[in-house]
Amino acid sequence: MVAFVGLILGIxxxxxxxxxxxxxxxxYISVAIFACIDSIFGAxxxxxxxxxxxxxxxxxxxxxxxxxxxxxxxxDKLGIPIYIAAIIVFGERVFTNFAIIRRLLMERAKFRH
Structure with a gap:
């Protein structure tokens, strides 16, 4: 619930x-946003x-x-675009968490009927 309220407030x-x-x-901002979205979906x-x-x-x-x-x-200091790897990792985690959330919600809906 805290995550949802924080998400709405941020939007x-x-x-x-x-x-x-x-x-x-x-x-920097794109990676930080992905990291925060990952935390929200994890929450x-x-x-x-x-x-x-x-x-x-x-x-x-x-x-x-x-x-x-x-x-x-x-x-940036090393001249390597590490942000691309970070976005890929956080993106994968976001989609994995979303898939798990979706399955959990579908299972709960299935048991209610």
């Missing part, structure tokens, strides 16, 4: 505030499994975003 704030991000920061999944812990969610949400941004920075 509303993003729509209300028109924030322009310089092009040179776009790899929804763990909530459906009834083992959600807010401390794990918050530490993962911010920790993943910071770690991902640091990896992109390191890649």
């Amino acid at each position: 509303v704030l993003g729509i209300v505030w028109n924030v322009n991000i310089p092009l040179k920061f776009s790899p 929804i999944r763990s909530s459906l499994n009834k083992d959600f812990r807010p401390d794990i969610f918050v530490s993962g949400f911010f920790g993943n975003a910071v770690l991902a941004a640091l990896m992109v920075y390191l890649g």
Whole structure:
């Protein structure tokens, strides 16, 4: 529930505030957004499994975003586009969590009927 409220709040704030991000920061922001989305889907999944812990969610949400941004920075300094690998990994995790969430919801709906 906390993740869902945070997601809605973030979407509303993003729509209300028109924030322009310089092009040179776009790899950092894209990876950080994917890391945060990964944490949100992980929180929804763990909530459906009834083992959600807010401390794990918050530490993962911010920790993943910071770690991902640091990896992109390191890649920039080394001249290697590490952000592409990070986006692929986080993207895979998002789709895996979504698939598990979908299955859990379908199983629950099946048992209710």
